[in-house]
Amino acid sequence: MASIQEDILEEFYRRLSEAEGFTEEKVKLVRELFSGSKKPKAADVIKVFSQSPKEELP
């Protein structure tokens, strides 16, 4: 049986995938971070969230 924590994370990933700005790749990376046996550091998450595609501005 999935733990409550696992249930919460699954729903978290699902909602992220529907949220603006979270590409499939980004959600996948977040999932990989939180699925590991070691709890990720904020710096790891920042790295994932900082991989935004650069856009030219007028």
Added chain:
Amino acid sequence: MIQIESIHIEEFRGIRDLTLNMDRGSFAVSGPNGSGKSGVVDAIQFALTGEIGRLKGAGTGDLSLAEHGPHVERRSDPDAAAVRLTVYVPHLKRSATITRTVKKYKQPVIAPNEEAVRAVFANLAEHLEVTLSRRDIIKFILTEATQRSRDVQTLLKLDDIDLVRATLKTTENKLNSEYLTAKTQAEAAEESLKRHLDIPVLKPEDLLLAVNKRRTLLALRPITELKKDTDLSEGLSSGETQDANSLTKETALADLKALRETETSGPESALHETVTVLLQNLGKVEKDSSLLPLIKRHTFIQTGLDMMDSQHCPLCDLDWDMIELRAHLREKLEKSKEAKIVRDQIVEAGQKVSTEIVSLRGVIDPVSKLPEVSKDASTRFGEWSGGLAVFSKSLSSLEGIIGAKERFEAGWAATPDSLLGDLDTIRAQVMARPDKSATKDASAFLVLAQERMNILRMARRNAEEKRANALLGKAAYKTYCDVSEEALITLYQEVEQEFGSCYRFINQDDEGEFKAQFDATDGKLGLLVDFHKRGMFPPAAYHSEGHQDGMGVCLYLALMRRVMGNDFTFAVLDDVVMSVDSQHRRQFCKLLKTKFPNTQFVITTHDQVWARQLRSEGVIGSKSSVAFHTWTVETGPVLDEVAEVWDKIEADLGKNDVPAAAGRLRRHLEYVAADLADELGAKVSYKADGGYDMGELLSAVIGRQGDLLKSALKAAKSWEDTDQITAIEALQNARSEILAASNGEQWVINKAIHYNGWADFSKNDFRPVVKAFKELLQQFRCSKPKCDSWLSLTPRIDPVDLRCACGAFRLNLKAK
């Protein structure tokens, strides 16, 4: 999860050598205080987790598994202290064995040594809560809300939720901080461009107007639309571009003016209030010598918590119980909460000053690059701007901010005393510049406009990127908080309902409309319970100790059901309902049997009545219990295995030891007679000391049996139920034969002829007695091996049925 098939205990705690066969069913261990029951609980817990709960926690500082795990006579031989547990794993559909010795408690021997089996035991090792005592369970009810929240979170394995939330919060804060810095840099770049263009607001049309004025002068094609790749200096030759590497006079003057205005208004003025509060907090730190250690400890503990991602402490690298260590550290964090508020205010002020420094350097640096700046002045500007950059960096740490107290008091901008003089000198020199030709001036204007435009574009791109990142951080944190809060609300609602349902089941006679209410906010888990429809109160407000015991075990069962779902196949209940009265314990038995039919409960109790109720209600089978009569250091618990009594009597007779066999039969009949008298409502003369004679009880039971069979026959005849009539008559005939064989009728009539003479019997004379009593007792129990429970009356007052626990034996007692 698992179900226990058997447990073998050697030289462990108070037990020397004991094997219990539990056969995957619920099992009772009864006996008076100090008879060794808890040794069985300790052994199960040890085998599964490598720990003994009662040797841990408050007040156990001098206790250790290594020293106090082995039997007291073998305390120097931890290798001899061993527990072997044979379990069945339902989802693997196979049995497995785990053996631990105290010496190598972290290295259990698992068989079969396969990954799937190892995973099962590894998972179980995280579930210390499968063996809880009354003391452990009642705390869920009686503890204060903050502690209850922690205990329940620990039980539900919710610790990780807080850890993930903290990580996402830190992520959000850092990304937002990066964005604010980038935004300030973009604003500074925009100010710089506006000064150059001499326009108050950066609108494309105003920008193009200023630019096209110069382009027209240079006979260059006007730019009609500002695009993201527009080059404002397009059309200038490379020579013109190189010649125009100095600022136009107007821009230089505008940059000088901006720096002067900043100096005049006071660079620190925008953050006056922030720095005032900061200095107050720094004063507190200076005044109260205990505050800084508290603040540092808070940071240290928080860092430690963040780094706890294995079974090793990140500081000492030793193995710890991570759940316990986390709970301990959280408690410390709670104690330094006020210190955290001071710390947060200090760090926030540091971040604000750091951001302001970006703006300030944005007006210093253009001036420092003017060709009119002397070498000395250039050094001063460089030192000022560079010093601000270093200072800004130092503000990223608490220690850096605390160490900068004097600078904050003196004026953190550290404006050089010579600034106004330098600005005057530079301005005079700029004013004295020989006027360039209008065309050269226009070329320089366009080149610099493009340069500052490029800087602004880059700064804006960076700021926009950081903003997008910050939005992701914010959204992720909010999403996680929303999801976890919704999950926890649902979880607590489910537990609340299950808890209420279990409690109502036990107390349906007096609290059939009981309800409970959880309130989970701010790290607290409040619990209010209904008291006879007079309102919602804390559990300890009006409910008796017995009712509180009932609440504790009901909440535990509700939580375990929620945590484990269908995997809740096993739990040890160590004397958990000691304050619950007999009637409610009976209901508790029914609760276990009906609501948790697939869970194996290993139940210890010092109360023989409850041990009997467990059997009569069918929670445990007749072969699923052991009674510890007494305990000695030399032998450990002294047992009376109810299930094996007939085999043991036969073994005694095999050794021609009739006195031993007679004694065993006598004890068994004493034990059973009390059970049956209770189950069948046999009438005996009341004795205040409860010292009923076995013959007296058994006579009453046999008499009551006769009466009940007569009632059942009368009822069957009234209903014209021929099958029942035949069955009851058969029972009556069998009963007559058995009583005759056991001399029971005479015994019933004259109970003075009793067991005392058995010890003088020969083996061959005694065997028929044993056979007769065995058959006699069989009349009072279900013949189905899986049930094997005593017959009992349902309900106990004004009974309708005489039945067994499984319902295979059922006689209606009510006539038409």
